[in-house]
Amino acid sequence: MAGVQVSNVSRSFGAHKALDDVSIDFADGGFYALLGPSGSGKTTLLRQIAGFDFPDSGRIAIGGESVERVPVEKRRIGMVFQNYALFPNMSVADNVAFGLSVRGEPKATTATEVQRALDLVQLSKLGGRRPHQLSGGQRQRVALARAIVTKPRVLLLDEPLGALDKALRVDMQIELKRIQREIGITTIFVTHDQEEALTMSDRIGILRDGRLVQEGPPEEIYDRPQSEFAATFLGDANIFRGDATGDGIRLSDGTAIAAGAGAKLTAGARASCAVRPERIQISTGAGRSDAGGANVLNGQVSKRIFAGSNSTYFVDRDGQTLKVIIQNTGAERLAEGQDVVLRWSPESTVLIAAV
Amino acid sequence: MAAQGATATRSGLRSALPLLAPAYLWLTVAIFLPLSAMVFFSFMTELSLSGKPWAFTLGNYAAFFSQSLYLTLLLASLRLGLEVTLWCIVIGYPAAYVLAKVLKGRSREAIFLLVILPFWSNGLVRIFSWAMVLREGGILDTALNAVLPFKINIDLMYSYPAVIIGLVHSYVPYMVLTCYLTLQAIDDSLIEAGRSLGATRLQVLKRIIIPLSMPGLVAGAALIFVPVVGSFMEPRILGGRTGTFYGTVIEDQFVAVFNWPLGAALSFILLAVVLVILAVASPVLRRAA
Numbered sequence: 067m068a069g070v071q072v073s074n075v076s077r078s079f080g081a082h083k084a085l086d087d088v089s090i091d092f093a094d095g096g097f098y099a100l101l102g103p104s105g106s107g108k109t110t111l112l113r114q115i116a117g118f119d120f121p122d123s124g125r126i127a128i129g130g131e132s133v134e135r136v137p138v139e140k141r142r143i144g145m146v147f148q149n150y151a152l153f154p155n156m157s158v159a160d161n162v163a164f165g166l167s168v169r170g171e172p173k174a175t176t177a178t179e180v181q182r183a184l185d186l187v188q189l190s191k192l193g194g195r196r197p198h199q200l201s202g203g204q205r206q207r208v209a210l211a212r213a214i215v216t217k218p219r220v221l222l223l224d225e226p227l228g229a230l231d232k233a234l235r236v237d238m239q240i241e242l243k244r245i246q247r248e249i250g251i252t253t254i255f256v257t258h259d260q261e262e263a264l265t266m267s268d269r270i271g272i273l274r275d276g277r278l279v280q281e282g283p284p285e286e287i288y289d290r291p292q293s294e295f296a297a298t299f300l301g302d303a304n305i306f307r308g309d310a311t312g313d314g315i316r317l318s319d320g321t322a323i324a325a326g327a328g329a330k331l332t333a334g335a336r337a338s339c340a341v342r343p344e345r346i347q348i349s350t351g352a353g354r355s356d357a358g359g360a361n362v363l364n365g366q367v368s369k370r371i372f373a374g375s376n377s378t379y380f381v382d383r384d385g386q387t388l389k390v391i392i393q394n395t396g397a398e399r400l401a402e403g404q405d406v407v408l409r410w411s412p413e414s415t416v417l418i419a420a421v
Numbered sequence: 422m423a424a425q426g427a428t429a430t431r432s433g434l435r436s437a438l439p440l441l442a443p444a445y446l447w448l449t450v451a452i453f454l455p456l457s458a459m460v461f462f463s464f465m466t467e468l469s470l471s472g473k474p475w476a477f478t479l480g481n482y483a484a485f486f487s488q489s490l491y492l493t494l495l496l497a498s499l500r501l502g503l504e505v506t507l508w509c510i511v512i513g514y515p516a517a518y519v520l521a522k523v524l525k526g527r528s529r530e531a532i533f534l535l536v537i538l539p540f541w542s543n544g545l546v547r548i549f550s551w552a553m554v555l556r557e558g559g560i561l562d563t564a565l566n567a568v569l570p571f572k573i574n575i576d577l578m579y580s581y582p583a584v585i586i587g588l589v590h591s592y593v594p595y596m597v598l599t600c601y602l603t604l605q606a607i608d609d610s611l612i613e614a615g616r617s618l619g620a621t622r623l624q625v626l627k628r629i630i631i632p633l634s635m636p637g638l639v640a641g642a643a644l645i646f647v648p649v650v651g652s653f654m655e656p657r658i659l660g661g662r663t664g665t666f667y668g669t670v671i672e673d674q675f676v677a678v679f680n681w682p683l684g685a686a687l688s689f690i691l692l693a694v695v696l697v698i699l700a701v702a703s704p705v706l707r708r709a710a
C-alpha cells in the first residue's frame with residue numbers, strides 16, 4: 067500500500083492544456099474522488115498516474131518514490147476502465163488470473179487467489195463464463211476483481227459505474243466501498259456524479275479545465291466552497307453578487323447579506339455569497355419577528371416542484387430566481403404567485419471572492 | 422409461439438426471394454455451370470471439339486496416381502503456398518499492426534494507399550516489373566552495385582526466390598487488410614489493461630493481441646494459400662525453368678497441350694486436397710483463436 071503524490075503536473079495536447087499545474091496528495095489507504103465536468107482532465111490525470119501517458123512537467127510519486135522512469139507494468143497499480151476492458155478471448159477466471167500468470171505465479175496459488183478475489187466480488191460461480199455472457203454489473207465486478215487480485219499499491223477507477231442504472235449503481239457503490247475498506251487500498255475514483263463523490267469518498271478534488279479548483283473532505287467542500295464553480299458544481303447553491311462589506315456583501319439594491327463563513331475580504335472588493343437551497347426557510351412572513359440577525363429577503367413564488375419527501379420552490383426576487391428546498395412535513399403548502407419571506411442564518415452563508 | 426416464429430421466417434424468406442434471386446442466378450451462371458462442365462470434361466477421354474468419338478473414363482484421375490511427377494509437383498505447390506503464406510504473415514501482420522495501432526490520421530491513409538497499390542495494378546505489369554528489378558543488370562543489381570564498395574552479382578531472375586518475391590508482393594495486401602480489420606477492432610484499453618496488470622509489451626502481444634486477431638490471420642492465410650497453390654503466372658514468368666509447379670502443369674493442359682479433360686481432373690484433385698487441408702486446419706485454428 068502506498069500514497070500517491072502528484073506535484074505540479076502539467077500536460078498539454080497541442081495548444082490545449084489538459085492538466086495545468088495540478089498538485090494533489092492522495093493519502094495512503096484513502097478513498098479519493100476526482101470530480102469535474104467533461105473534458106476537465108480527470109482521465110488524463112489518471113493516465114499520468116497509471117503511466118499510460120507522461121506529464122510535460124511536474125512529478126508523480128507512488129509510495130514516496132518518483133515513477134518518472136517506471137513503465138506501467140512495474141508501477142503495481144490496478145485500473146478499472148470505464149468500459150471494463152475485459153479480455154473477450156478469456157473466461158472470467160482467466161481474466162482475473164491474467165495479472166498473476168504474467169508474472170509467473172505458480173498455478174496452484176493463482177487458482178486460490180483467483181477464487182478468493184471472485185468470492186470477494188460475489189461471483190465465485192461464474193468463473194467459467196465469457197465476459198459477453200455477463201451483465202453490466204457483473205462485468206464491472208470482474209474488472210474490479212482482476213484489478214485487485216494482483217495486490218496493487220493503488221487502485222484507479224475511471225467512472226466504473228457510469229454505464230449502470232441507478233439501482234445497480236447504488237449496490238455497486240456499497241460493494242466497492244466495502245471491498246476498498248476490507249483491503250484498505252489507496253483508491254482514486256473518477257466520477258461525473260456529485261452524489262457518488264459525496265457519499266463514497268474521504269476526500270474530493272474538483273477539476274475544471276485542467277486545474278484543481280478545490281480539494282478536501284466532502285463536508286468541507288460542500289459547506290465551504292471557495293469558488294462559485296465549486297459551490298454550484300458540487301450540490302446546488304444560490305449565488306448573490308455584490309460588494310464586500312467586511313462580514314458579508316451589499317447587493318446593488320442596498321440589501322446587506324451577512325456571511326459567517328468563507329474568505330476574509332477587504333471591504334469594497336467584488337464578492338459573492340453562496341447559500342444552499344435546503345438552508346433557507348420560507349414563510350408567508352406573517353407572525354414572525356426578525357430575530358438574531360438572520361438574512362431576510364422578500365420574494366414571490368414562481369414555481370413549485372413536488373418531489374415526494376421534499377419540495378423545491380423557485381422564488382423570484384429582484385430579477386433573480388432563488389431555489390429553496392424544504393422537507394414536506396404536511397404543513398400548508400405555498401401557492402405559486404404568493405409573496406414570501408426567505409430567511410437563513412449567516413452561518414449558512416459562504417463568502418466567496420469574485421474571480 | 423414456435424409455429425408463429427416459423428411462419429414469420431417463412432414469410433420473411435418469401436419477401437426476400439426477389440432480392441436474393443439475382444444473386445443466385447448469377448452464382449448459377451457464373452460458377453455452377455462452368456464448374457459442372459469441367460466436372461463433365463474431367464471424365465471424358467477426349468474433348469470432342471473436332472468431332473472425334475469420346476467415352477467416359479476415370480483415366481484422367483488415374484493419371485495423377487500413375488505418374489509420381491504430379492504428386493511431386495503438387496507437394497512443391499503446397500510448399501510454395503505455405504512459404505508464401507508464412508512470408509505474408511511475417512510481412513503483413515506487423516504492417517497491419519503499425520497501421521491499426523501506431524499510425525494515426527494522414528500518415529495512416531498514405532501508408533494504406535501504398536499497401537493497396539498492388540491491388541490496383543495489372544497482374545502482368547506487376548510481374549514484369551519484378552522481372553526488370555530482379556534480373557542480372559536489372560534495377561536491384563545496378564542499385565546495389567552503385568551503393569556497395571565491392572562488386573556483387575545479383576541475378577534472382579528465374580529462381581525459386583523470384584517466384585516467392587513475386588507471389589508475396591501480389592498477395593500480401595490480403596493479409597494486411599484482413600489483419601488490419603481485426604486489429605483495429607481491438608480496443609486500446611484492452612492493451613492498457615494488460616499492461617496495468619503487469620504484462621510486458623511482448624506478453625500483451627502474445628496473450629491478447631494475437632489471439633484476438635487470429636480470425637484475421639486465418640482468413641488472410643486461407644485467402645492467400647488457396648490461390649497460390651494453383652498459381653501459374655508468377656512461377657512461369659519469374660521462375661523460368663525452375664518455375665514448374667502444379668498450377669503451370671494444369672495451365673499447360675488447357676492452353677498448350679489442349680488436353681482439357683486431364684487439366685480438369687488435375688484441378689479437381691487440387692481442389693479436393695485444398696479443401697481437406699482447410700477442413701483439417703480450421704478446428705485447430707479455431708481453438709487457437
Ligand SMILES: Nc1ncnc2c1ncn2[C@@H]1O[C@H](COP(=O)(O)OP(=O)(O)OP(=O)(O)O)[C@@H](O)[C@H]1O
Pocket residue numbers: 079082083084102103104105106107108109110111258
Ligand atoms: N490523446 C489526446 N490527444 C488530444 N487531446 C486529448 C487527448 N486526451 C485528452 N485530450 C483532451 O484533454 C482534455 C481532458 O480530457 P480528459 O479525457 O482527461 O477529460 P475527462 O475529465 O476525463 O472528461 P470525461 O468526463 O468526458 O471523461 C479534453 O479536452 C480532451 O479533448
Ligand SMILES: [Mg+2]
Pocket residue numbers: 108109110
Ligand atoms: Mg474521462
